[in-house]
Amino acid sequence: MAILLLADHDHAGLSGQTAKTLTAALQIGGDVHILVAGPNARPAAEAAARLAGVAKVLLTDSGTFEHVLAEPLADLIVSLAPGYDTILAAATSTGKNVMPRVAALLDVAQVSDIIEVLAPDIFKRPIYAGNAIQTVQTTDAIRVITVRTAAFAATAGGAAVPIEPVAAVAERGLASFVDETASISDRPELASARVIISGGRALGSLEKFNEVILPVADKLGAAVGASRAAVDAGYAPNDWQVGQTGKIVAPQLYIAVGISGAIQHLAGMKDSKVIVAINKDVDAPIFQIADYGLVADLFEALPELEKAL
């Protein structure tokens, strides 16, 4: 049977997470249809249609989906569900919001955050902040899955496939959009960055965070991350939090600065290819997983690093 993949997009373009989710879908096997929902989302649909291995793209340009609210989006996916045996999405804030709703409406379990496909119905997923890996087999007729995209490479581009319209669903008016404060930045996104530099509680203030972390990030063309402690203290915005309950990343290079290395933080970055830790405490747990550790005061080391790059 076929696989329905919910695209992650901002209408004008497709997020890089979709091509990674597609890789997981293709490993499960079957015709993959990508669903793009949103007014003015044709550019995103066109980008989806050019991903290798996709059979077709489904597009609804109904205004109902402008802000990707979970309630109507789940209803839309459920209306399409009879044609599919697998429905999946990236484990983004949208995927996490919508997919459990879909699963419950279909009376099936959801498999969250898969990191490996062993068979069409058997997956690996982390539990306990990644301190254990479970292998689970689904027994439901329809499999609802979210994909941890940091664990999958992106599918390459291919020849364009057709884009078909799908009917919108009735809006039940359960929730409405009020406003959004998007953090606009010229820096790469955490989810797709090749290099990430993250700051922790040791930065001490928003001003200091900006003063010492950002210049190094700019030199490296890096995305910026933060520990929960730094976000809680207001040194960095919430969407920079890396960890068990924040973003899961796996860049080529992750530089942790003034971060102790709590298991909740490690859960979000320990699959990075190369890890650098800068911390003044030689016993900080972060050094146990770092490839390169520098025991130093970050307020001296970072300006020096910026000059050396």
Add this chain to the structure above:
Amino acid sequence: MKILVPVKRVVDFNVKIRVKPDGSGVDLQNVKMSMNPFDEIAVEEALRLKEAGKAEEVVVVSIGPAKAEETLRTALAMGADRAILVETDDAVEPLAIAKILKGIVEAESPGLVILGKQAIDDDSNQTGQMLAALLGWGQGTFASKVELADGQVAVTREIDGGLQTVSVRLPAVITTDLRLNEPRYASLPNIMKAKKKPLEKTTPADFGVAIAARLRILKTEEPVRRIAGVKVGSVAELVDKLKTEAGVL
């Protein structure tokens, strides 16, 4: 209005868990258990709404073993009014939890259910959304701010690109994120008082919910461990190693 808060008993967030060598699961013998941290935030939010005069009663519920009573007592000591324990020794998946909670919602008619966004043991992040779906309610997930108004609740949500505010019609489901509030500690007198607060015991069967697992757990294993690398003596050495040895600069 009544607020229902589901709380889960989980391994304390400070504990580094051990995987059983035979691959059968995680070793929970003699491990410190606590209330799921996101659920503490949920209890706190419900209490604040009550203290602000926006709710009359806070009811906490836990589905789990007899020992989950401790978790409920903690919530009562924080200030919740009453508790319900749905007792079972089985591991219950989020869908079945949501079905049991639906039964409780139908019996209690709360105006708001506030859950944690994620239980830190299974890391599912499903139950609140599933409950909202089963009830046909709207949902405000990953909340960092909650404002009750007439017939609706404005929820500011932590999303991947920043913050989003939605207005959800009541009754509604909310799930908490870390920045919503800082939960209070229970004082000693309140811990004593909590021992006398009402706690009702039921079972999943009372709600007619089949809790049979839909997911078969084939194996539980250790993740691939990273080994510590080297310490470098200076920034210059670090940059050099990243360029020549690691090849990432």
